Amino acid sequence: MSFIHLHVHSQYSFLDGASSLDKLLDRAVTLKMPALALTDHNRLTGAIRFYDKAKALGIKPIIGVETDLEGRYHLTLLCKNHEGYSNLCRLLTQAHLSNRDRKPKVTREMLRDNSSGLIALSGCSKGEIPALLSKGKCNKAKEAACFYREIFGEDFFIELTRYPSREGFSDSYQLVSFAKEESLLVVATNNVHYVELRRYRVKELLNAIDQNIPVTQLNGYRTVEQYLKSHKEMMKLFRDLPEAIKNTEEIASRCNLELELGKPRFPRFDIPEGESDYGYLRKIAFAGAEIKYGLLSTSIKNRLEYELDTIKKLGYCSYFLVVWDIVRWAKSRDIRCQARGSAVDSLVVYALDISNIDPLEYNLLFERFMHPLRYEPPDIDLDVDRKRRDEVKDYIYQKYGIENVACVGTINTYMARGAIRDIGKALKIPKTIIEEACNGIHWLSASKLMEYADTLPELKHSTIYKREDLADFFKLCTAIDGFPKHLSVHLGGLLIGDGKLSELVPLEWSSGGDIISQYDKDDVERLGIVKLDLLSLPTLTVIEDTLSNIKRSHGIDIDIEKVPRDDPETFAMLRGSKTIGTFQLESPAQREMAGRLLPNRFEDIIVSISLVRPGPLKSNMDKDYLPRRHGKELVKYLHPKLKNALSETLGVILYQEQVLRVAHDLAGMSYAEADGFRRAMTHDRTEEEMEKMRGSFISRAIKNGVIKGIAEKVFRQLAAFAAYGFCKGHACAYAITAYQTLWLKRHYPAEFLAAALSNQPMGYYPPRVLVAEAKRFGVEVLPPDINNSSDNYTVDNGAIRVSLKQLKGMSTKTMEFILSERARHRFTSLRDFALRTNVSRLILENLVKVGAFDSLGNRSNLLHQVPELVNLKGKTDRRARPLFEEPRAESDVQEDTPGGDIKVKMLVERELLSLDLTAHPLDFCALDDGITKMGDLPSITTGETVRIAGSVIRYQTPPTRNGNRVVYIIMEDGTGIADVTVFSDVQEKCGEVLFREGWLEVKGKVQRRGQKAASIIAENLSPLDTRFMCKD
């Protein structure tokens, strides 16, 4: 007789389970348990990975939950079979969706409707029956037992949990006699919340975090017994009641859920009567192709037929139709929407107008996207105008039904900072200590915190991690590494079911009001549900807004899809690395690449986007390609058969599609086989597997007339590059959007940068950097004006006008009220404004301080009027009568002292607008003459040592070739941007400054890797004295 744990909580009980699935399962293996249940609170979030891991370890997985009922009672439910699983998903969905903003609640009706295939255990001490019995409400307990028996029949058990205590097992004895009286079966559980006894502290901490109280204030029952006890320990506890142990086996034998994982499930698309999915798809694809190409050539027809045939064979027709319909709907409403990713490689996708890239023009291979040997479902990712994504989403909900569509859930987990903050709060650690411990932590897993505290330059100088009195605190922080904090919405993933999604995936509300899956994207994929990535891309909004700005300013309608892709001025700007604000090309690495690549054709942008990735840079692709691009190295091919695949990139493998062509042309593989070959090389592979692939490739190449030595060399190249190559289709899609933003910035900088500023946050740089960039482009940036500023940045006679929403604390509601009031009549004075709007004193003052009323009076005089006006407005509102008192005449008040207040204005703009309009803070810093302005860096000779000073925009630590960490710092000083590289020796030396300081002085050598781009190799970093940021 074996004891089987049927009530087990994991980390997926979100702040109530103190052990990971791995730890629980490993322990179950050690304890030789044949089966194990997972019963997290109200969610199945961990179920799929538990199911997979348990099976892999030879443990029978039993899937269930501990659910909350009406009256705050608990009930343990276990799935017997697939029907039970579907019912459980539906039950959880109903419990969550019917209780928005509250805890989920299962009603008796819900249980009645969804009980089939489920086993119910009466629950822990919070179960309805145990709770009623402990209150002496025996009759009500009987009534409840009657209800559960009626619903679950022989599948209802009284759950007995025995924790040794001073009082013995009194509750358990009461339940046992109740079960006997009512002829109910009993079953033993341990309501497991952690693997080992000592983890009870972690569980208590998580509970305190969950309740947002210090752990000392936790009330209720405390125990250390909720660990995964051995068979022997459980037998000992229940030696007087062997049937309770035996019934765990009985229940486990009834639970035989086999999940059908990996099989794709596609949404259904309603097609016109008499049509088949395939027939309809074929019809619209050919019709679309004719619109794009006119008369179709045989090669186009053949390619379309081939792709359509593959789509049909794989059963994906309805999926294509669903995506086509969504894009068609969006475009019919002028919503920018386009494909990205490998889908762009498909001619059908282009013909259906899902993508705007012609795969024939860019030599893209369909098999990179899809082929019969690929078992994963296709993935068409769509980029949508951020502002209008919800409209598209609403359409999908409306079309496929609310129970059949959901956003993909994503699990937010603890890393070092979060763990320090939350555990610190629960343990009442002083805030100063928490801040000090967090300071300098950039992006670290909590489990590695102590290891890194000894090795990372920015942490090892800190004494806080070495304090003995905090050793236990840090240990507890590491204990919750990777634990789920909450469930939220995946950035773009949308699920469309093939029937009722809620029978396959439990759904719930996100805090933002979306319906989300309890599974994350990986588990949803395991279930075979096709995910549609509907990604909100702010750049598309920027393009749309720029076009509107141009229309308003110049009266011109521009069709951005038709602008020439060879505009010399646009490429000149790109070569000059003046790309801040543009899509994909604004990062320091891209700006540097522009200086090295010197792009002068559209294909160069595709190359640039593909090259500036960790993989290609790590494998030196840039060093192979750039000399050839500039004619400094001869273009050579190892074999003439490689010319077809590699001529576009001068003999260097840059794109994944090229790996397919090489394998096809040289080794005679079909493209489908070649993609399988590429994918096999991309993923982690053993030496044996690699050797097998090598053997196969070489023997096939030899058969194809290639000599062995060449075949071996080519294989080595493929093996090195396959993992790093970039999908050309994806790069093409990005390159077009990138080019459009470049073109707009070059020809309409005010309109473009106003749009970019309106759509923050996005991109790489904060608004103040975009403002500085506008000034460098000769565009004036005007402060907000109460009669001229809008809810967005606007273009005002060629200048950019700051929006009202940029003001700190300005709510959308207040702004809308101001704008609607202004639409009636322009504001004539501060008084007029104060009396006609309902803004708070703070907003009123802040508007005056940032100059929004400068056109209506002197700033300091107006500021003096504010209290009086607020007071008067209060009186007016209370008495509801006209105001007779007049404030002081504005002309009587003292003038601003010219110049003297510039610093005050600068500080106010920084504080209230986060912008530098009037001046830059460094204008008030007494920097010595040796400091070089960042704007002058392009003219400094390579190798010269300079000192720069400025504010930090961001720190970055991308992966590097040799694995050594390199820190990149982007800085600005109002005259320009500087990219600073900090190697490990300087990190060691200046660890106390790294990641901590907002203002830095950097000493370093100017490095130039191309003709234009310059960066600084840091030799020393020191904090800048920030007294210049204080009022005099």
Added chain:
Amino acid sequence: MSKLVGEPVKVHQNKESMITAFIWRKRLYRVLEVIGWWREPSDWWNTKAMRLFIRVNAKNSSTGTYELYRLGEQWFLSRVLD
């Protein structure tokens, strides 16, 4: 009824670590029977360790029920039960 004590005691254990006797106020109490045991969570945030309790029937001049607990290496008599 029970009387709280909270005084340190010296315990004798056999090879299996079972308590066979304890000395309280210089008097030896022979353990006749272990009635039960349990663990209680501590205020661990104040670095207090979890306590292991044991309830025994023991005999000195007469037989009584005693509750002992271990804190670290030290045993204490928690209470005497009637």
